[in-house]
Amino acid sequence: MRRSIAAALTALAGLVVLVDLAIANPALGGLAAWLNRLLVLLAAGAGVAGALMLVVRHVGRLARREDQLGSVAVLMGLGLVLLPGLAPGSTGADGPAVRWVVAALLAPLVAAVLALLFPLLLVAASRGLRIRARETAVMLAAAAAVLIMLLPIGGQAGAWLASAAAWVRDVPIAAVFRGLLIGVAATGALTAARILLGSDASHD
Amino acid sequence: MTESPDEGGRREPPEPSEGPESPVRDETPGSADAQPWRRRTRLAPGVRAGIPILALLILLGIASLVPGIGFAADVSVEAAGRDLEAAIGRLQTGAPVLVDIDGDLGTYPEIRYATRAALADLMLRGANVAVVSFSGEGRAIAVAEIARLRHLGVGPDRVADLGFRSGGEPALVQLASEGIGPNTSGSFADAVRKDGLASFRLALVIGGAEIGPRSWVEQVQPRVPALPIAAITPSFLLPEVLPYRSSGQLVALVGTLPAGLAYGQQVAARGAEFGPGRFAERLPSGAAIVFGMLVAIAVLLASSGGSLAGWARAAWRRGRS
Structure with missing residues:
Protein backbone atom coordinates (compact mmCIF):
# COMPACT_ATOMS: atom_id res chain seq x y z
CA MET A 1 0.00 0.00 0.00
CA ARG A 2 2.78 2.40 1.01
CA ARG A 3 4.62 1.50 -2.17
CA SER A 4 1.64 2.24 -4.41
CA ILE A 5 0.97 5.62 -2.73
CA ALA A 6 4.57 6.76 -3.21
CA ALA A 7 4.61 5.50 -6.80
CA ALA A 8 1.28 7.18 -7.56
CA LEU A 9 2.41 10.51 -6.07
CA THR A 10 5.68 10.41 -8.02
CA ALA A 11 3.91 9.52 -11.25
CA LEU A 12 1.32 12.26 -10.72
CA ALA A 13 3.96 14.91 -10.02
CA GLY A 14 5.97 13.85 -13.07
CA LEU A 15 2.90 13.85 -15.30
CA VAL A 16 1.83 17.33 -14.15
CA VAL A 17 5.26 18.80 -15.00
CA LEU A 18 5.38 16.89 -18.30
CA VAL A 19 1.88 17.90 -19.41
CA ASP A 20 2.52 21.51 -18.33
CA LEU A 21 5.35 21.69 -20.85
CA ALA A 22 3.03 20.53 -23.63
CA ILE A 23 -0.23 22.32 -22.77
CA ALA A 24 -0.68 26.01 -21.89
CA ASN A 25 -3.16 25.95 -19.01
CA PRO A 26 -2.99 28.46 -16.12
CA ALA A 27 -4.26 26.01 -13.50
CA LEU A 28 -1.86 23.31 -14.59
CA GLY A 29 0.93 25.89 -14.78
CA GLY A 30 0.19 26.97 -11.20
CA LEU A 31 0.26 23.37 -10.00
CA ALA A 32 3.55 22.69 -11.82
CA ALA A 33 5.03 25.88 -10.34
CA TRP A 34 3.93 24.79 -6.85
CA LEU A 35 5.59 21.40 -7.35
CA ASN A 36 8.73 23.13 -8.55
CA ARG A 37 8.72 25.35 -5.46
CA LEU A 38 8.56 22.17 -3.37
CA LEU A 39 11.64 20.92 -5.21
CA VAL A 40 13.49 24.16 -4.43
CA LEU A 41 12.47 23.83 -0.77
CA LEU A 42 13.62 20.22 -0.78
CA ALA A 43 17.04 21.29 -2.07
CA ALA A 44 17.23 23.98 0.61
CA GLY A 45 16.21 21.42 3.24
CA ALA A 46 18.95 19.09 2.04
CA GLY A 47 21.44 21.96 2.33
CA VAL A 48 20.37 22.75 5.88
CA ALA A 49 20.48 19.07 6.84
CA GLY A 50 23.98 18.79 5.36
CA ALA A 51 25.18 21.82 7.32
CA LEU A 52 23.67 20.43 10.53
CA MET A 53 25.36 17.08 9.99
CA LEU A 54 28.66 18.88 9.43
CA VAL A 55 28.23 20.75 12.72
CA VAL A 56 27.29 17.57 14.60
CA ARG A 57 30.26 15.70 13.13
CA HIS A 58 32.81 18.38 13.96
CA VAL A 59 31.42 19.11 17.42
CA GLY A 60 31.72 15.37 18.05
CA ARG A 61 35.32 15.39 16.86
CA LEU A 62 36.08 18.33 19.15
CA ALA A 63 34.52 16.45 22.07
CA ARG A 64 36.65 13.39 21.24
CA ARG A 65 39.74 15.63 20.80
CA GLU A 66 40.34 14.44 17.22
CA ASP A 67 41.82 16.91 14.69
CA GLN A 68 40.70 19.84 16.79
CA LEU A 69 42.32 22.46 14.57
CA GLY A 70 40.47 21.29 11.46
CA SER A 71 37.13 21.09 13.27
CA VAL A 72 37.55 24.55 14.79
CA ALA A 73 38.36 25.94 11.32
CA VAL A 74 35.23 24.36 9.80
CA LEU A 75 32.96 25.56 12.60
CA MET A 76 34.44 29.05 12.56
CA GLY A 77 34.01 29.22 8.79
CA LEU A 78 30.37 28.17 9.10
CA GLY A 79 29.82 30.78 11.79
CA LEU A 80 31.51 33.52 9.77
CA VAL A 81 29.18 32.90 6.83
CA LEU A 82 25.99 32.23 8.82
CA LEU A 83 26.15 34.88 11.54
CA PRO A 84 26.16 37.99 9.31
CA GLY A 85 23.12 36.62 7.46
CA LEU A 86 21.20 35.55 10.56
CA ALA A 87 22.05 38.56 12.74
CA PRO A 88 19.10 40.80 13.73
CA GLY A 89 18.52 43.51 11.14
CA SER A 90 20.31 41.63 8.39
CA THR A 91 18.59 41.26 5.01
CA GLY A 92 19.81 37.67 4.66
CA ALA A 93 21.90 36.34 1.79
CA ASP A 94 21.99 39.74 0.06
CA GLY A 95 22.97 41.71 3.17
CA PRO A 96 26.12 43.86 2.89
CA ALA A 97 27.95 41.84 5.55
CA VAL A 98 27.21 38.55 3.77
CA ARG A 99 28.28 40.08 0.46
CA TRP A 100 31.51 41.19 2.08
CA VAL A 101 32.17 37.75 3.54
CA VAL A 102 31.51 36.14 0.16
CA ALA A 103 33.60 38.61 -1.85
CA ALA A 104 36.45 39.19 0.60
CA LEU A 105 36.74 35.80 2.27
CA LEU A 106 35.08 32.98 0.37
CA ALA A 107 36.10 33.93 -3.17
CA PRO A 108 39.82 34.52 -2.45
CA LEU A 109 40.04 31.35 -0.36
CA VAL A 110 38.43 29.16 -3.03
CA ALA A 111 40.50 30.84 -5.75
CA ALA A 112 43.67 30.23 -3.74
CA VAL A 113 42.82 26.56 -3.34
CA LEU A 114 42.08 26.24 -7.05
CA ALA A 115 45.33 28.02 -7.92
CA LEU A 116 47.14 25.07 -6.36
CA LEU A 117 45.37 22.74 -8.78
CA PHE A 118 48.25 22.90 -11.27
CA PRO A 119 51.04 21.68 -8.93
CA LEU A 120 48.65 19.27 -7.21
CA LEU A 121 47.70 17.74 -10.57
CA LEU A 122 51.37 17.18 -11.29
CA VAL A 123 51.79 15.50 -7.89
CA ALA A 124 48.71 13.37 -8.62
CA ALA A 125 50.22 12.44 -11.99
CA SER A 126 53.43 11.26 -10.35
CA ARG A 127 51.42 9.17 -7.86
CA GLY A 128 49.34 7.78 -10.71
CA LEU A 129 52.54 6.72 -12.44
CA ARG A 130 53.48 4.72 -9.36
CA ILE A 131 50.09 3.04 -8.95
CA ARG A 132 48.94 2.46 -12.54
CA ALA A 133 51.97 3.33 -14.57
CA ARG A 134 50.92 2.30 -18.07
CA GLU A 135 47.44 3.85 -18.04
CA THR A 136 48.65 7.04 -16.37
CA ALA A 137 51.50 7.44 -18.87
CA VAL A 138 49.08 7.13 -21.80
CA MET A 139 46.73 9.64 -20.17
CA LEU A 140 49.56 12.11 -19.48
CA ALA A 141 50.87 11.77 -23.03
CA ALA A 142 47.36 12.50 -24.36
CA ALA A 143 47.10 15.51 -22.05
CA ALA A 144 50.47 16.78 -23.28
CA ALA A 145 49.36 16.33 -26.89
CA VAL A 146 46.17 18.34 -26.26
CA LEU A 147 48.16 21.08 -24.51
CA ILE A 148 50.59 21.26 -27.45
CA MET A 149 47.65 21.61 -29.85
CA LEU A 150 46.15 24.39 -27.70
CA MET B 1 66.24 4.24 -7.18
CA THR B 2 64.85 1.15 -8.79
CA GLU B 3 64.02 0.06 -12.28
CA SER B 4 61.55 -2.61 -13.11
CA PRO B 5 62.13 -4.13 -16.53
CA ASP B 6 58.46 -4.85 -17.08
CA GLU B 7 57.68 -1.15 -16.74
CA GLY B 8 60.21 -0.03 -19.23
CA GLY B 9 62.82 1.41 -16.94
CA ARG B 10 60.36 3.63 -15.09
CA ARG B 11 61.83 5.31 -12.02
CA GLU B 12 59.93 4.76 -8.81
CA PRO B 13 60.73 7.16 -5.99
CA PRO B 14 58.49 5.73 -3.25
CA GLU B 15 57.12 7.74 -0.34
CA PRO B 16 57.29 5.96 3.00
CA SER B 17 54.46 8.11 4.42
CA GLU B 18 51.93 6.88 1.87
CA GLY B 19 50.94 3.86 3.91
CA PRO B 20 49.07 1.11 2.11
CA GLU B 21 49.55 2.71 -1.33
CA SER B 22 53.33 2.40 -1.20
CA PRO B 23 54.84 -0.55 -3.03
CA VAL B 24 56.26 -3.27 -0.80
CA ARG B 25 60.03 -3.01 -0.58
CA ASP B 26 62.96 -4.61 1.11
CA GLU B 27 63.71 -2.13 3.88
CA THR B 28 66.27 -4.15 5.81
CA PRO B 29 69.35 -2.19 6.89
CA GLY B 30 71.91 -2.06 4.19
CA SER B 31 69.45 -3.03 1.51
CA ALA B 32 70.36 -1.46 -1.81
CA ASP B 33 66.66 -1.19 -2.56
CA ALA B 34 65.79 0.98 0.39
CA GLN B 35 68.61 3.23 1.50
CA PRO B 36 69.13 5.75 -1.32
CA TRP B 37 65.52 6.85 -1.68
CA ARG B 38 64.94 6.92 2.07
CA ARG B 39 67.78 9.42 2.45
CA ARG B 40 66.60 11.54 -0.45
CA THR B 41 62.95 11.99 0.56
CA ARG B 42 63.43 12.57 4.29
CA LEU B 43 61.77 15.99 4.48
CA ALA B 44 59.47 17.30 7.17
CA PRO B 45 55.78 17.01 6.18
CA GLY B 46 55.39 20.78 6.44
CA VAL B 47 58.27 21.32 4.01
CA ARG B 48 56.88 18.77 1.57
CA ALA B 49 53.46 20.40 1.71
CA GLY B 50 55.05 23.76 0.93
CA ILE B 51 56.88 22.54 -2.17
CA PRO B 52 53.87 22.88 -4.55
CA ILE B 53 53.16 26.38 -3.21
CA LEU B 54 56.78 27.40 -3.58
CA ALA B 55 56.91 25.91 -7.08
CA LEU B 56 53.77 27.82 -8.03
CA LEU B 57 55.16 31.09 -6.66
CA ILE B 58 58.44 30.61 -8.55
CA LEU B 59 56.53 29.82 -11.76
CA LEU B 60 54.32 32.89 -11.33
CA GLY B 61 57.40 35.03 -10.64
CA ILE B 62 59.13 33.80 -13.79
CA ALA B 63 55.93 34.16 -15.83
CA SER B 64 55.55 37.78 -14.78
CA LEU B 65 59.02 38.49 -16.19
CA VAL B 66 58.36 36.88 -19.59
CA PRO B 67 57.78 39.55 -22.26
CA GLY B 68 54.25 39.83 -23.69
CA ILE B 69 53.13 38.00 -26.80
CA GLY B 70 49.90 38.15 -28.77
CA PHE B 71 47.43 35.32 -29.17
CA ALA B 72 46.84 33.92 -32.61
CA ALA B 73 43.31 34.74 -33.79
CA ASP B 74 41.92 32.86 -36.77
CA VAL B 75 38.68 33.50 -38.66
CA SER B 76 36.48 31.36 -36.38
CA VAL B 77 37.86 33.08 -33.28
CA GLU B 78 37.04 36.54 -34.62
CA ALA B 79 33.61 35.32 -35.79
CA ALA B 80 32.74 34.16 -32.25
CA GLY B 81 33.52 37.64 -30.94
CA ARG B 82 31.53 39.29 -33.73
CA ASP B 83 28.48 37.07 -32.95
CA LEU B 84 28.38 38.32 -29.37
CA GLU B 85 29.04 41.88 -30.45
CA ALA B 86 26.15 41.62 -32.93
CA ALA B 87 23.80 40.08 -30.34
CA ILE B 88 24.50 42.96 -27.96
CA GLY B 89 24.58 45.50 -30.78
CA ARG B 90 20.99 44.63 -31.76
CA LEU B 91 19.72 45.80 -28.36
CA GLN B 92 17.98 49.15 -28.15
CA THR B 93 18.96 51.72 -25.53
CA GLY B 94 17.43 50.75 -22.19
CA ALA B 95 16.81 47.13 -23.25
CA PRO B 96 16.67 44.79 -20.23
CA VAL B 97 19.28 42.02 -20.28
CA LEU B 98 19.46 39.10 -17.87
CA VAL B 99 23.01 38.04 -16.99
CA ASP B 100 23.45 34.69 -15.26
CA ILE B 101 26.89 34.67 -13.67
CA ASP B 102 27.59 31.04 -12.81
CA GLY B 103 31.26 30.63 -13.51
CA ASP B 104 33.45 28.67 -11.16
CA LEU B 105 36.45 30.22 -9.50
CA GLY B 106 38.85 27.71 -11.01
CA THR B 107 38.07 28.45 -14.66
CA TYR B 108 36.75 32.00 -14.37
CA PRO B 109 40.18 33.58 -15.06
CA GLU B 110 39.91 32.17 -18.59
CA ILE B 111 36.66 34.05 -19.26
CA ARG B 112 37.01 37.02 -16.92
CA TYR B 113 38.28 39.31 -19.67
CA ALA B 114 35.43 38.34 -22.02
CA THR B 115 32.84 38.65 -19.22
CA ARG B 116 34.02 42.13 -18.29
CA ALA B 117 34.12 43.07 -21.97
CA ALA B 118 30.51 41.88 -22.38
CA LEU B 119 29.35 43.80 -19.29
CA ALA B 120 31.12 46.92 -20.57
CA ASP B 121 29.61 46.34 -24.02
CA LEU B 122 26.12 46.16 -22.45
CA MET B 123 26.79 49.38 -20.55
CA LEU B 124 28.14 51.09 -23.64
CA ARG B 125 25.02 50.11 -25.61
CA GLY B 126 22.80 51.55 -22.89
CA ALA B 127 21.33 48.20 -21.79
CA ASN B 128 19.94 47.64 -18.30
CA VAL B 129 21.33 44.53 -16.68
CA ALA B 130 19.85 42.18 -14.07
CA VAL B 131 22.36 39.76 -12.54
CA VAL B 132 21.39 36.39 -11.09
CA SER B 133 23.35 33.35 -9.85
CA PHE B 134 22.45 29.76 -9.05
CA SER B 135 25.73 28.59 -7.51
CA GLY B 136 27.74 29.79 -4.53
CA GLU B 137 30.88 30.41 -6.57
CA GLY B 138 28.87 32.15 -9.26
CA ARG B 139 27.38 34.39 -6.59
CA ALA B 140 30.86 35.26 -5.33
CA ILE B 141 31.91 36.26 -8.85
CA ALA B 142 28.66 38.18 -9.38
CA VAL B 143 29.11 40.13 -6.14
CA ALA B 144 32.63 41.11 -7.21
CA GLU B 145 31.54 42.11 -10.73
CA ILE B 146 28.58 44.16 -9.48
CA ALA B 147 30.85 45.92 -6.98
CA ARG B 148 33.31 46.63 -9.81
CA LEU B 149 30.54 48.12 -11.98
CA ARG B 150 29.30 50.24 -9.07
CA HIS B 151 32.89 51.43 -8.54
CA LEU B 152 32.98 52.47 -12.20
CA GLY B 153 29.94 54.65 -11.59
CA VAL B 154 27.12 52.40 -12.85
CA GLY B 155 24.03 53.02 -10.71
CA PRO B 156 21.43 50.53 -9.40
CA ASP B 157 18.99 51.74 -12.05
CA ARG B 158 21.29 50.18 -14.67
CA VAL B 159 22.37 47.04 -12.80
CA ALA B 160 19.82 45.17 -10.65
CA ASP B 161 21.04 42.43 -8.35
CA LEU B 162 18.62 39.49 -8.39
CA GLY B 163 20.85 37.67 -5.93
CA PHE B 164 21.54 34.00 -5.36
CA ARG B 165 18.79 31.47 -6.00
CA SER B 166 19.25 28.12 -4.31
CA GLY B 167 17.89 24.89 -5.72
CA GLY B 168 19.82 24.44 -8.97
CA GLU B 169 17.72 23.63 -12.03
CA PRO B 170 14.37 23.84 -10.20
CA ALA B 171 15.33 27.41 -9.23
CA LEU B 172 16.11 28.14 -12.88
CA VAL B 173 12.74 26.70 -13.88
CA GLN B 174 11.12 28.86 -11.19
CA LEU B 175 12.82 31.96 -12.60
CA ALA B 176 11.67 31.04 -16.12
CA SER B 177 8.07 30.40 -15.12
CA GLU B 178 7.51 33.00 -12.42
CA GLY B 179 9.92 35.80 -13.30
CA ILE B 180 12.24 37.68 -10.98
CA GLY B 181 9.89 37.64 -7.96
CA PRO B 182 9.00 40.36 -5.46
CA ASN B 183 12.31 40.69 -3.57
CA THR B 184 14.22 43.03 -5.89
CA SER B 185 13.27 46.69 -5.71
CA GLY B 186 13.87 49.65 -8.03
CA SER B 187 12.37 51.06 -11.21
CA PHE B 188 14.22 48.62 -13.48
CA ALA B 189 13.11 45.62 -11.40
CA ASP B 190 9.52 46.90 -11.42
CA ALA B 191 9.62 47.21 -15.21
CA VAL B 192 10.74 43.61 -15.76
CA ARG B 193 8.65 42.07 -12.98
CA LYS B 194 5.36 42.38 -14.87
CA ASP B 195 6.02 40.16 -17.89
CA GLY B 196 8.49 37.73 -16.38
CA LEU B 197 11.49 36.60 -18.37
CA ALA B 198 9.75 37.54 -21.64
CA SER B 199 10.44 41.20 -20.85
CA PHE B 200 14.19 40.62 -21.23
CA ARG B 201 15.71 41.10 -24.68
CA LEU B 202 18.76 38.90 -24.15
CA ALA B 203 20.06 36.37 -21.64
CA LEU B 204 23.82 36.23 -21.28
CA VAL B 205 25.00 33.10 -19.49
CA ILE B 206 28.47 33.04 -17.94
CA GLY B 207 29.05 29.30 -17.56
CA GLY B 208 31.47 27.05 -15.72
CA ALA B 209 29.47 25.71 -12.77
CA GLU B 210 26.57 23.26 -12.66
CA ILE B 211 24.06 25.67 -14.19
CA GLY B 212 25.29 26.79 -17.58
CA PRO B 213 24.22 27.34 -21.18
CA ARG B 214 22.94 23.75 -21.51
CA SER B 215 20.57 24.19 -18.55
CA TRP B 216 19.35 27.47 -20.04
CA VAL B 217 18.70 25.93 -23.44
CA GLU B 218 16.98 22.91 -21.90
CA GLN B 219 14.94 24.61 -19.18
CA VAL B 220 14.42 28.24 -20.17
CA GLN B 221 14.16 28.15 -23.96
CA PRO B 222 11.09 25.84 -24.04
CA ARG B 223 9.35 28.11 -21.50
CA VAL B 224 10.46 31.49 -22.92
CA PRO B 225 11.16 30.81 -26.62
CA ALA B 226 11.42 34.50 -27.52
CA LEU B 227 14.42 35.07 -25.25
CA PRO B 228 17.72 34.83 -27.18
CA ILE B 229 20.54 33.23 -25.19
CA ALA B 230 24.24 34.06 -25.60
CA ALA B 231 27.01 32.38 -23.63
CA ILE B 232 30.56 32.86 -22.44
CA THR B 233 32.10 29.62 -21.20
CA PRO B 234 35.52 28.21 -20.38
CA SER B 235 36.95 26.00 -23.10
CA PHE B 236 36.36 22.75 -21.19
CA LEU B 237 32.60 23.24 -21.71
CA LEU B 238 32.90 23.65 -25.48
CA PRO B 239 32.11 20.03 -26.41
CA GLU B 240 28.89 20.37 -24.41
CA VAL B 241 27.71 23.71 -25.77
CA LEU B 242 29.02 23.83 -29.35
CA PRO B 243 26.07 21.80 -30.72
CA TYR B 244 23.70 24.44 -29.29
CA ARG B 245 25.60 27.17 -31.14
CA SER B 246 25.57 25.13 -34.35
CA SER B 247 21.80 24.64 -34.07
CA GLY B 248 21.24 28.36 -33.39
CA GLN B 249 19.82 27.79 -29.90
CA LEU B 250 22.66 29.98 -28.65
CA VAL B 251 22.86 33.23 -30.63
CA ALA B 252 26.52 33.69 -29.68
CA LEU B 253 29.20 31.65 -27.94
CA VAL B 254 32.59 32.86 -26.77
CA GLY B 255 34.35 29.75 -25.49
CA THR B 256 38.11 30.15 -25.79
CA LEU B 257 40.60 32.66 -24.46
CA PRO B 258 41.61 33.89 -27.95
CA ALA B 259 37.92 34.44 -28.80
CA GLY B 260 37.44 36.34 -25.56
CA LEU B 261 40.48 38.47 -26.27
CA ALA B 262 39.34 39.19 -29.83
CA TYR B 263 35.91 40.22 -28.56
CA GLY B 264 37.38 42.36 -25.75
CA GLN B 265 39.62 44.17 -28.18
CA GLN B 266 36.63 44.87 -30.44
CA VAL B 267 34.82 46.37 -27.44
CA ALA B 268 37.90 48.34 -26.36
CA ALA B 269 38.25 49.75 -29.86
CA ARG B 270 34.75 51.23 -29.58
CA GLY B 271 35.13 52.25 -25.95
CA ALA B 272 36.50 55.71 -26.60
CA GLU B 273 33.18 56.79 -28.10
CA PHE B 274 31.32 56.28 -24.80
CA GLY B 275 31.40 57.81 -21.35
CA PRO B 276 31.13 55.93 -18.04
CA GLY B 277 31.74 52.20 -18.18
CA ARG B 278 34.46 52.49 -20.82
CA PHE B 279 36.20 49.18 -21.23
CA ALA B 280 39.84 49.47 -20.29
CA GLU B 281 40.52 46.07 -18.77
CA ARG B 282 44.11 44.92 -18.75
CA LEU B 283 44.72 42.05 -21.18
CA PRO B 284 45.60 38.70 -19.62
CA SER B 285 49.28 37.90 -20.01
CA GLY B 286 49.51 35.62 -23.02
CA ALA B 287 53.16 34.99 -22.28
CA ALA B 288 52.40 33.77 -18.76
CA ILE B 289 49.76 31.40 -20.11
CA VAL B 290 52.08 30.03 -22.79
CA PHE B 291 54.85 29.71 -20.22
CA GLY B 292 52.59 27.74 -17.87
CA MET B 293 51.46 25.50 -20.72
CA LEU B 294 55.07 24.83 -21.75
CA VAL B 295 56.00 23.92 -18.17
CA ALA B 296 53.03 21.56 -17.98
CA ILE B 297 53.91 19.98 -21.34
CA ALA B 298 57.52 19.51 -20.26
CA VAL B 299 56.51 17.88 -16.97
CA LEU B 300 53.90 15.66 -18.62
CA LEU B 301 56.28 14.52 -21.34
CA ALA B 302 59.15 13.99 -18.89
CA SER B 303 56.95 11.92 -16.56
CA SER B 304 55.23 9.83 -19.21
CA GLY B 305 57.81 9.79 -22.02
CA GLY B 306 60.27 7.51 -20.21
CA SER B 307 57.63 4.90 -19.47
CA LEU B 308 56.17 4.96 -22.96
CA ALA B 309 59.60 4.80 -24.61
CA GLY B 310 60.57 1.91 -22.29
CA TRP B 311 57.48 -0.09 -23.21
CA ALA B 312 57.97 0.63 -26.88
CA ARG B 313 61.60 -0.54 -26.63
CA ALA B 314 60.59 -3.67 -24.71
CA ALA B 315 57.85 -4.46 -27.23
CA TRP B 316 60.29 -3.97 -30.09
CA ARG B 317 62.81 -6.31 -28.45
CA ARG B 318 60.12 -8.93 -27.83
CA GLY B 319 59.09 -8.66 -31.46
CA ARG B 320 62.68 -9.20 -32.62
CA SER B 321 63.24 -12.20 -30.35
Missing part, protein backbone atom coordinates in the same frame (compact mmCIF):
# COMPACT_ATOMS: atom_id res chain seq x y z
CA LEU A 151 49.36 26.46 -27.62
CA PRO A 152 48.30 29.92 -28.86
CA ILE A 153 51.19 30.55 -31.21
CA GLY A 154 51.08 32.36 -34.53
CA GLY A 155 52.32 31.54 -38.03
CA GLN A 156 51.82 28.40 -40.11
CA ALA A 157 52.60 26.08 -37.20
CA GLY A 158 50.05 27.87 -35.02
CA ALA A 159 47.38 27.60 -37.72
CA TRP A 160 48.08 23.90 -38.14
CA LEU A 161 47.93 23.31 -34.37
CA ALA A 162 44.68 25.29 -34.10
CA SER A 163 43.03 23.30 -36.89
CA ALA A 164 44.24 20.04 -35.33
CA ALA A 165 42.86 21.10 -31.95
CA ALA A 166 39.53 22.04 -33.56
CA TRP A 167 39.37 18.64 -35.29
CA VAL A 168 40.11 16.78 -32.03
CA ARG A 169 37.46 18.84 -30.23
CA ASP A 170 34.84 18.56 -32.97
CA VAL A 171 35.25 14.89 -33.88
CA PRO A 172 36.59 12.45 -31.26
CA ILE A 173 35.86 14.49 -28.11
CA ALA A 174 32.48 15.67 -29.38
CA ALA A 175 31.58 12.09 -30.36
CA VAL A 176 32.40 10.76 -26.89
CA PHE A 177 30.69 13.68 -25.20
CA ARG A 178 27.52 13.41 -27.28
CA GLY A 179 27.48 9.67 -26.71
CA LEU A 180 27.65 10.32 -22.97
CA LEU A 181 24.93 12.97 -23.11
CA ILE A 182 22.64 10.79 -25.23
CA GLY A 183 23.29 7.88 -22.88
CA VAL A 184 22.49 9.99 -19.83
CA ALA A 185 19.36 11.39 -21.50
CA ALA A 186 18.17 7.94 -22.57
CA THR A 187 18.76 6.56 -19.07
CA GLY A 188 16.95 9.54 -17.56
CA ALA A 189 14.00 9.09 -19.91
CA LEU A 190 13.90 5.37 -19.14
CA THR A 191 13.99 5.98 -15.39
CA ALA A 192 11.29 8.64 -15.72
CA ALA A 193 9.13 6.28 -17.76
CA ARG A 194 9.59 3.50 -15.20
CA ILE A 195 8.59 5.88 -12.38
CA LEU A 196 5.57 7.15 -14.31
CA LEU A 197 4.49 3.59 -15.10
CA GLY A 198 5.02 2.56 -11.47
CA SER A 199 7.57 -0.14 -12.28
CA ASP A 200 10.60 1.47 -10.67
CA ALA A 201 12.52 -0.83 -8.35
CA SER A 202 13.34 2.00 -5.92
CA HIS A 203 9.76 1.85 -4.59
CA ASP A 204 10.12 -1.81 -3.67
